[in-house]
Amino acid sequence: MGGPVVVVGAGPAGATAAMRLHRAGLPVVLLDRAHFPRDKICGDLLPPRTFPLLRQAGFQPSWDPQLQRSALLARGSVVFDRLARQRPQAWRSTESGRLSLTPIAEALPRRLFDALLVDQLRQHDLPVREGWQLTQLRPDTGGGWCLSGRRPDPSGACRGWELQASWVLAADGAGSRVRQQMLGSHHRDDLAVGVRVMAEPAKGSQPSELIYPQPHSLLYRWSFQLGEQRNLGLFRPLATADAAAPPAAHLARQWFGRSGVAWACPLLPPPERLVGSPAPGVLLLGDAASLIDPLLGHGIDHAAESGLLAANCVLHSASVAEGSLAYDSQLKALFVPRWQQLQALIRRQLS
Numbered sequence: 001m002g003g004p005v006v007v008v009g010a011g012p013a014g015a016t017a018a019m020r021l022h023r024a025g026l027p028v029v030l031l032d033r034a035h036f037p038r039d040k041i042c043g044d045l046l047p048p049r050t051f052p053l054l055r056q057a058g059f060q061p062s063w064d065p066q067l068q069r070s071a072l073l074a075r076g077s078v079v080f081d082r083l084a085r086q087r088p089q090a091w092r093s094t095e096s097g098r099l100s101l102t103p104i105a106e107a108l109p110r111r112l113f114d115a116l117l118v119d120q121l122r123q124h125d126l127p128v129r130e131g132w133q134l135t136q137l138r139p140d141t142g143g144g145w146c147l148s149g150r151r152p153d154p155s156g157a158c159r160g161w162e163l164q165a166s167w168v169l170a171a172d173g174a175g176s177r178v179r180q181q182m183l184g185s186h187h188r189d190d191l192a193v194g195v196r197v198m199a200e201p202a203k204g205s206q207p208s209e210l211i212y213p214q215p216h217s218l219l220y221r222w223s224f225q226l227g228e229q230r231n232l233g234l235f236r237p238l239a240t241a242d243a244a245a246p247p248a249a250h251l252a253r254q255w256f257g258r259s260g261v262a263w264a265c266p267l268l269p270p271p272e273r274l275v276g277s278p279a280p281g282v283l284l285l286g287d288a289a290s291l292i293d294p295l296l297g298h299g300i301d302h303a304a305e306s307g308l309l310a311a312n313c314v315l316h317s318a319s320v321a322e323g324s325l326a327y328d329s330q331l332k333a334l335f336v337p338r339w340q341q342l343q344a345l346i347r348r349q350l351s
């Protein structure tokens with residue numbers, strides 16, 4: 001079995017894995033259907049845990065001077081009182097009776113942040129194949145994988161491509177083609193609707209806020225300061241019982257009075273549906289493995305964490321089968337206890 005490690009998707013999960021593997025001397029091909037800089041529907045808030053993970057993979061903190069800082073407050077639902085009691089070191093009450101997280105939020109538009117990561121990969125001579133879209137993945141005869149897809153050429157016509165790989169690290173986001181091909185579509189209960197609108201800020205400086213407007217619902221809104229603009233959004237988990245979920249475009253109009261970008265996004269799935277490796281040599285990372293926190297909506301840190309873990313399993317295993325099993329079990333060991341803790345909190349909140 002031969003071929004490089006092919007990483008599909010150059011968001012935070014794929015970029016982290018590719019950097020770690022490349023710096024350890026493994027041949028890596030990183031491809032993305034988009035050209036960078038590209039936007040991504042997101043609250044643009046970077047969880048503090050993300051930074052040490054990126055440094056461990058080999059990134060330099062070139063984003064530091066550009067981080068936009070503001071106070072982060074939460075208000076609304078009692079769920080935060082419970083969170084605050086469970087993790088008092090992270091949450092503090094403010095004079096206004098709201099809860100303050102950490103207490104400073106650091107934000108950077110994803111358009112900028114993801115492009116900074118890709119730039120650093122290029123500076124380390126890792127070629128990023130932009131505009132390469134994966135359409136198919138199949139086992140090859142030598143025990144590895146064959147990936148194929150399309151890319152537009154300068155005339156606008158589409159050309160096909162094919163690559164052999166010893167490993168496939170699928171970091172191709174919420175609508176992961178690899179995941180769909182190997183496991184089918186996401187379970188509806190594992191999905192949420194996300195809506196994002198960019199707006200002019202109100203006069204004067206304002207904190208960034210997470211707002212839980214309905215007492216017995218996990219629906220939340222955010223309003224984050226982002227330079228000259230505010231990033232307004234809504235996150236609404238779906239459930240099987242929730243057959244009549246309104247279309248996301250309607251939600252943008254209903255909550256923000258304007259049109260916005262809407263997305264169906266995966267949530268941290270129940271333990272039995274969390275899959276790290278659907279086949280030997282294929283690892284699912286970040287949103288492709290559904291690692292978004294259902295309560296606070298963050299996933300950039302989980303993406304980087306799974307990218308680092310996947311790269312380490314590739315580097316430190318004696319065989320593809322051993323590395324795939326190691327990744328699957330270590331991912332579950334990391335995320336299942338967190339998921340169970342959140343599930344218990346959510347159940348109490350909704351009861």
Ligand SMILES: Cc1cc2nc3c(=O)[nH]c(=O)nc-3n(C[C@H](O)[C@H](O)[C@H](O)COP(=O)(O)OP(=O)(O)OC[C@H]3O[C@@H](n4cnc5c(N)ncnc54)[C@H](O)[C@@H]3O)c2cc1C
Nearest residue numbers: 009011012013033043044045134172173194286287299300
């Ligand atoms: C509404 C909303 C708000 C959020 N807010 C926050 C927040 O404030 N903070 C936070 O930490 N997290 C937030 N998240 C979660 C966060 O955006 C994701 O968890 C994170 O982007 C996951 O990173 P990733 O690398 O796995 O995937 P992505 O960042 O989605 O990257 C996937 C990459 O794969 C590429 N790709 C996709 N398909 C193919 C293909 N077939 N072939 C080749 N390339 C492909 C895409 O172009 C993309 O570049 C939010 C999510 C949503 C939906």
